[in-house]
Amino acid sequence: DTEVTQTPKHLVMGMTNKKSLKCEQHMGHRAMYWYKQKAKKPPELMFVYSYEKLSINESVPSRFSPECPNSSLLNLHLHALQPEDSALYLCASSQVKGRAFFGQGTRLTVV
C-alpha cells in the first residue's frame, strides 16, 4: 500500500472561514509534508514533520497551522485565508531513505 489519502478533494472557503485539510498514510513513514502548488509550477514546501515533530516551517503565514496528531495523520488548519492562497495543497510522506509519495491533493479556492 503506497497510498496517501487526502480529504477533502475540493474546498471552497470564504476569507473569514476556518477549515481543515486532512492527510493519512499507513506506510509507516515517519516524515510527512505539506506542499502548496500553483498552476504550472512545482510543489512548494510548506511544512515538514519528522517523527511527529515540526522540523521545517518554510516561513509560511500563520493563517496556515499544521498539526500531526499521530504518526499516520497530518492536518492543515486554515483561517482567514486570502484569494492568493487558492492552490492545490499536497500532502506527502516518506521513508528516511527518500522515496516520497504524494496524495491526490486538495484543490482549495478562497473566495
Place this chain on the structure above:
Amino acid sequence: QQQVKQSPQSLIVQKGGISIINCAYENTAFDYFPWYQQFPGKGPALLIAIRPDVSEKKEGRFTISFNKSAKQFSLHIMDSQPGDSATYFCAATASGSARQLTFGSGTQLTVLP
C-alpha cells in the same frame, strides 16, 4: 545552491519517439534523485529514482541517466505514448532535513498520436 535546473520547459514528441528531459544540480550533498509524473488535477506520482552510485537505471520504458561529475541527470522515455502526456518534475534530496525535496521547474510533455 539548492536549485535544480530543468529543461526544456515544454516538449512535443511524436508517438513512438524518445522524450528526453534534463536536470542539473549544484548541491553535492544531494544523494537521491527522483522523477515525478503529474497529470492535471492530480498529485505527483513517483516514476523512477536513482542514487549517485549508479550511472543508469531502467524501469520499463523509463530510464534515468546520471552523470555525477557533471552534476546532471536526465529522464528518457522510450516509445513515447499519448498517455505519457503529463508534467514531469525532477527532484533531489539530501539526508537530513527530513528529506525535503528540491524540485526542478517542470516539463510539460505532449505526445502526439
